[in-house]
Amino acid sequence: MRENAEQNQDQELKKSLIDRFKSLSYVWQIIVGTIGVLALIGVVGLLFPASPAGDLARIIFRWSVFTQALRISAPIALAAIGGIFAEKSGVINIGLEGLLIISAFTAVLVTAMIGPAETVAFIPAIWIGFLAGVLAGVILSALFGIVCIEFKADQIIAGLAVWLIALGLAPFASTLYFGGRDTGSLGTTIGNWPIAIMLLSVLAAWVLLNHTTFGSYIRAAGENPKALDTAGVSVSRIRHAGVLLSGFFAGMGGASLSLSIGLFIGTGETMVEGRGFIAIVAYLFGNYNPVGAFGASLLFGGLDAIQIRLQQIGYGIPDTLVQTIPYIVVILVLAFVGRTRIPKAAGKHYETEE
């Protein structure tokens, strides 16, 4: 008996080791692959400094390009982390773009209402604006959660509605308060803080999702809601929490986007310009892991920063084609390297059986 149990334990240990090794090897594959590509560009660039590889090496190995990549990726990574919490809990939130828009606008609106130079209780107005932006994201996502979870609306349609509501509401509210769809400059910004906010959020989200009881509830609500229900935890409450967290993180992303430049632009697709949709790709690519989503966002941000400088070198390639490099590479990487496993119950409503 005891031997048997030990054997079982042994086997389980072995199995989990193999599992770990497999998952580890995938991560290592990506890390080694990335370092390999960078090293290759570096070596070729050193050997042939006049070649395009030389140009590329000079662009990539530059501190200012790295900080640019981080700045570009911040709103995307934050929105992606938000998307992870919603979808891991079983609610597909394609309204991230709308959450970014509404929080970007509200952050600027509240900062302007208080007065950009004012402080309230020693907090500069711009940070109160930031919090207001986050709150706006949370409120809109709460609405989305109620519609999807309580009234069992189609999550994709409700997500689109979130985007369309924000796309109409923010520019319209802007014309009321600022007299135009663009708010005009606040004259103050939050500088490079979004980078720090993003890095902290990645860490916090990773711990919360993978190393807390609440995180395991979130994952269970998306994988096997019945098991969670049987364990006596309310699936709909966990899903509400997941959706609210998506509003919280996306709200930080939107507020970061507008306050790092100090204004909101509501013309056309607004200043968010599809970053919310890129965020969806980022978290799928990162296989619902906050660190993975951050890596995918950084890949996109890095390619975008490189793309800007490639245009400036002025090869004979049309600029519009160079602009598409980040998108093309992300699609290629997603197709060949990406391993995405969608949570089993994502997009499905759960009826509790009492």
Place this chain on the structure above:
Amino acid sequence: MSRDLDRRTFIKGTGIAGVAGLAGCTGGPTDGNGSDDGNGSGNGDGNGDDTGNGDADVDANIGMIYAEAGLGDNSFNDAAQRGLLEADEDFNISFNEVEPDDTGEFSQFQRQFSESGDFDLISCIGFAQEDALAESAVDYPDQQYMIVDTVVEADNVANYVFKENEGSFLIGYLSALLSQTDLTIGSDDDERSTNPDESVVGFVGGVDAPLIRTFQAGFEAGVEYADGDVEVISSYTGSFNDPNAGREAALSMYDDGADIVYHASGGTGVGVFQAADDEGKFAIGVDSDQSLTEPDFAHVILASMVKLVETPVYESIQNTIEGSFEGGSVVELGLEDEGVACVYGDEIGDEISDDIKDDVDDVRQQIIDGEIDVPEEP
């Protein structure tokens, strides 16, 4: 107490925004401006003091269709509206204004206005209306139209285009000269300066469209004319609404040694100014005098390449009233007609030496006299 008040203003503000937003949703594509039924009766935004719907008591009834950015853009559309309001003061006209939200609505508004038959002239602002107007002009051959920034070949359309390349040539020439001189403005913590040892200037474009390319072409030719050793770096952000992208593009240029960056990118350009502010460098504005329209950045804007959109709007209304509307004509407004000009910054323009300003004036005269040929494509 004060915090309570803040909370109250906040709640009031969001309440108003929310209610108005809902109203906006039900209001449909007209944006609460003008009438839904296309009769052209009255205009909802209350700035028309003589908005009749008949042709009897006014000399001309004008339909204005603005470009996407809409009124309040501190630039293109506001300039067009100034032309309209000037005409409203000088003549006995009535008008109806609409601000389309996206390119799909251009055709809709053009047709609504044309269908009603109430308008003597329909003014289409911006090159994005070209395709829609090409169709509308054929479908309503008796309706008179005018369009700014592009050419629609039809007998009932008066076209007005600007020679942006000429204005941009002057800007390029000015930038090249300035990047070679030692220009330092401001003191201690807000000092910005050029680096005469490294002469680089930059150009940031919005969408890579033929119109924006003419800005780039003129700018590059102007730099080249000043001194072949000055390097120009250019890039496009792919959007007119992405200030964050504009900032990154300009930052990388300043990082590569650029002293001055010129932009032709609409709302994206605010990011260029922000980057100049961050890096202690300079920028040049576009369309209107941006040192006035973006006062927060007046300390970085050396000059602006202005396009006087007022002129064609006013002129076409005058022509309509006087019966001298010329369908099928193409009017080109360059430096000579004061359609485009190089305007020095309100706050720091005075720091530019008179020698350089005289040189720029000379070049302007040479372009007008035809001694310098300014290219239209880079």
